[in-house]
Amino acid sequence: AQSVAQPEDQVNVAEGNPLTVKCTYSVSGNPYLFWYVQYPNRGLQFLLKYITGDNLVKGSYGFEAEFNKSQTSFHLKKPSALVSDSALYFCAVREGSAGFQKLVFGTGTRLLVSP
Template sequence: AQSVAQPEDQVNVAEGNPLTVKCTYSVSGNPYLFWYVQYPNRGLQFLLKYITGDNLVKGSYGFEAEFNKSQTSFHLKKPSALVSDSALYFCAVRDRSGGGNKLTFGTGTQLKVEL
């Protein structure tokens, strides 16, 4: 079975400060990992993914994420937060072996960036 944990329901950051949204995962094999962002009344938008190779993945809108196999984590980061980054962020995982094609999502982290 595959699962994702997002330990923080909400993260508050001042604009211009770095942000981190945490994600840990559990799979029986090796993972494919994804981050999505959801704005109100809109569908999920793909931000970035880890497939293989470099542990630091860069994505849309200046976001990046670091894959850490020993800690089974895939935290989302951005060096300088913008008010427009305020949204709901979801981490998702697929097990490469036996997980099929379905994504398993975390419960989401609400990011609030304030002036």
């Protein structure tokens, strides 16, 4: 079965500093990886995905993620954090065969950006 791990329950960063939220994956075959964000009392919002191609994927709100096959990682990054980036972030991997697929989510990492 496919899985992802988010080793940090919480990440603290000061506004204006770069941020990294970590994700590692365990898959058989080529990984299809996603990042989602959840703001308080809201559903999840799609940020970006890696299917194939460039290892650096750019997404919404200035976020990007770097796919590293040798380290089996897909860390989320942003060059300069905003207080409004404070939220819960989920990494996910697609599982299943063509035509019948679902996402398997990590446990989430809470990002807290201080002013």
